[in-house]
Amino acid sequence: MHSLIDTHCHLDFPEFADDLDAVIKRAFAAGVDRIITIGTSLGSSRAGIELASRYPNVYATVGLHPTSIGENTPEFIGELKELAQHPKVVAIGECGLDFYRLPDDDKPDLVETAFGSITLSGIETELRIDSLKAAQAAAFEQQLELAAQLEKPVVIHQRDSWNETFDLLKQYSVKAVLHCFTGGLAELSEVLALGHHVSFSGIATFKNAADVRAAARVVPADRVMVETDAPYLAPVPHRGKRCEPAYVRLTTEAIAKERGVSFESLARTTTANAERFFGLR
Numbered sequence: 036m037h038s039l040i041d042t043h044c045h046l047d048f049p050e051f052a053d054d055l056d057a058v059i060k061r062a063f064a065a066g067v068d069r070i071i072t073i074g075t076s077l078g079s080s081r082a083g084i085e086l087a088s089r090y091p092n093v094y095a096t097v098g099l100h101p102t103s104i105g106e107n108t109p110e111f112i113g114e115l116k117e118l119a120q121h122p123k124v125v126a127i128g129e130c131g132l133d134f135y136r137l138p139d140d141d142k143p144d145l146v147e148t149a150f151g152s153i154t155l156s157g158i159e160t161e162l163r164i165d166s167l168k169a170a171q172a173a174a175f176e177q178q179l180e181l182a183a184q185l186e187k188p189v190v191i192h193q194r195d196s197w198n199e200t201f202d203l204l205k206q207y208s209v210k211a212v213l214h215c216f217t218g219g220l221a222e223l224s225e226v227l228a229l230g231h232h233v234s235f236s237g238i239a240t241f242k243n244a245a246d247v248r249a250a251a252r253v254v255p256a257d258r259v260m261v262e263t264d265a266p267y268l269a270p271v272p273h274r275g276k277r278c279e280p281a282y283v284r285l286t287t288e289a290i291a292k293e294r295g296v297s298f299e300s301l302a303r304t305t306t307a308n309a310e311r312f313f314g315l316r
């Protein structure tokens with residue numbers, strides 16, 4: 036029987052609250068014998084550790100997602116460092132830059148103040164965007180620094196921020212995976228030049244993702260991993276429904292087909308890479 040590792044999902048999210056046992060059972064039945072649940076905030080990181088303690092084949096990461104930076108105290112990095120000591124914590128992250136979900140410049144933002152509501156002008160919105168980007172970058176750098184210090188790998192979230200992500204990544208001596216890789220060949224070659232890995236999600240099965248498949252065809256066999264990012268991004272034919280770790284098989288099959296290798300052979304490759312990258316035995 037093949038072995039697969041879902042290197043990135045969110046088992047602590049409310050979408051799994053009612054049937055997590057069944058979800059994990061279905062994953063094992065599909066040959067997904069290890070699952071890495073990813074922290075997005077301090078609360079989520081703690082919840083992930085708790086799940087990893089409960090399920091022998093579940094591992095956790097601890098991190099602060101760029102869209103969650105508002106939820107945490109300035110002391111978050113000290114707490115992450117403490118959480119990272121847990122024996123089942125295999126990486127720092129997910130962390131990074133997400134410039135997709137920033138306030139929209141076209142729509143003026145209504146802001147409630149003590150004097151009633153005011154509308155932010157274009158300039159004010161721009162200032163707010165700049166300060167949000169700076170806050171994301173600061174939290175990202177703190178986590179890169181922590182990963183370097185603890186010699187743990189880093190799981191990186193990137194959206195609409197390739198250049199800025201590469202600029203920061205270059206400054207730290209870490210080993211990283213660009214999770215849910217959505218770039219094309221240009222971004223792939225930059226990731227490879229920096230010595231990092233990519234991980235493909237269900238997006239690789241989407242009709243409109245030819246760029247991502249082009250990258251999946253040529254990525255060297257020692258740099259590729261697979262994930263679901265469940266509960267999001269369910270691969271075809273489940274697209275649009277709740278995703279779960281068992282579906283990592285569908286993404287692996289699709290990429291194997293692109294690469295002209297057997298499913299079993301790609302499963303062996305991606306599993307060996309994940310074991311080495313995350314230090315799983």
Ligand SMILES: [Zn+2]
Pocket residue numbers: 129191192193214215
């Ligand atoms: Zn992400």
Ligand SMILES: [Zn+2]
Pocket residue numbers: 043044045073129264
């Ligand atoms: Zn994620």
